[in-house]
Amino acid sequence: MGRAYKLKGQKRKNKDEKYDREEMAEPSKRVKTDVSGSDSEKEEKLAGDMPGIPIAPLDTGSNKQRVIFVLEKASLEIAKVGKAYQLLSSDEHATFLAKNKRNPADYRPDIAFQAIQTILDSRVNKSGRLKALYVRTQQGLLLEIKPHARLPRTYKRFSGLMVQLLQKLHITATGNGEKLLRLVKNPVTQYLPTNSRKIGFSHSSEKLIDMHNYVGKFNEELDLVFVLGAMSHGKIDEDYVEDYISISEYPLSAAYAISIITNAVERKLKIL
Numbered sequence: 001m002g003r004a005y006k007l008k009g010q011k012r013k014n015k016d017e018k019y020d021r022e023e024m025a026e027p028s029k030r031v032k033t034d035v036s037g038s039d040s041e042k043e044e045k046l047a048g049d050m051p052g053i054p055i056a057p058l059d060t061g062s063n064k065q066r067v068i069f070v071l072e073k074a075s076l077e078i079a080k081v082g083k084a085y086q087l088l089s090s091d092e093h094a095t096f097l098a099k100n101k102r103n104p105a106d107y108r109p110d111i112a113f114q115a116i117q118t119i120l121d122s123r124v125n126k127s128g129r130l131k132a133l134y135v136r137t138q139q140g141l142l143l144e145i146k147p148h149a150r151l152p153r154t155y156k157r158f159s160g161l162m163v164q165l166l167q168k169l170h171i172t173a174t175g176n177g178e179k180l181l182r183l184v185k186n187p188v189t190q191y192l193p194t195n196s197r198k199i200g201f202s203h204s205s206e207k208l209i210d211m212h213n214y215v216g217k218f219n220e221e222l223d224l225v226f227v228l229g230a231m232s233h234g235k236i237d238e239d240y241v242e243d244y245i246s247i248s249e250y251p252l253s254a255a256y257a258i259s260i261i262t263n264a265v266e267r268k269l270k271i272l
């Protein structure tokens with residue numbers, strides 16, 4: 001296991017001190033970390049349980065209008081808590097976060113978990129219209145998730161997978177070794193088709209629209225990029241977004257907002 005990194009401003013006092021027992025990781029600074037040598041039984045079990053993840057059969061024959069999702073500000077941060085690296089969450093790490101003067105409201109990986117599930121489960125994805133899914137973490141790491149990746153359905157296994165991903169920098173498929181999840185270089189704009197409309201979603205946008213009417217007006221040759229926040233508070237404000245819209249007069253969860261979007265696209269493209 002690679003060693004942990006200290007929090008900014010903290011000094012390592014004594015090499016015999018247990019300085020690395022509870023430190024926040026800085027995944028962007030850690031290059032490859034060998035998880036196989038972990039001293040944590042829990043982590044080893046998760047790694048052993050997930051040598052690779054399966055792929056889902058998708059209809060990928062379509063070359064018509066495609067959809068890309070970008071989830072911004074996702075709370076996916078790992079840290080060494082006790083002996084093992086863990087995905088930080090306000091539910092599980094309240095004491096650790098308080099000790100490190102972190103705001104628990106910033107640690108909600110369940111929001112990204114639900115949002116990713118909703119996107120991958122959608123008929124948009126099953127019909128082959130989901131071209132890509134990117135997740136940018138609060139720390140600015142950019143993750144690419146292949147549309148045919150079959151992610152764990154329980155939060156516990158998802159969090160184990162994220163720990164692996166943020167340490168190893170990719171997760172491969174069982175069988176062919178394809179990288180189904182991987183860290184990629186910023187900015188996300190380099191992966192977005194030029195012939196696409198980049199649409200941002202925010203409850204605070206003054207442009208309140210009916211999503212079905214909105215997607216209906218786009219020419220089918222144009223790919224649609226949907227950008228949502230995967231955080232609990234605040235709003236997204238990305239330079240590459242061309243239009244910010246609100247799809248309900250109520251503040252919605254990211255997952256529910258995504259289901260409104262995918263339903264609208266499915267109705268427009270007559271995907272049943």
Ligand SMILES: C[S@@+](CC[C@H](N)C(=O)[O-])C[C@H]1O[C@@H](n2cnc3c(N)ncnc32)[C@H](O)[C@@H]1O
Nearest residue numbers: 201202203228229246247248250251252254257
């Ligand atoms: C949990 S919410 C974030 C909460 C934040 N206070 C807000 O309202 O944007 C997650 C994401 O869902 C999307 N969202 C939530 N309600 C929305 C609405 N009424 N219209 C459009 N997007 C919405 C936004 O992209 C938001 O960043």
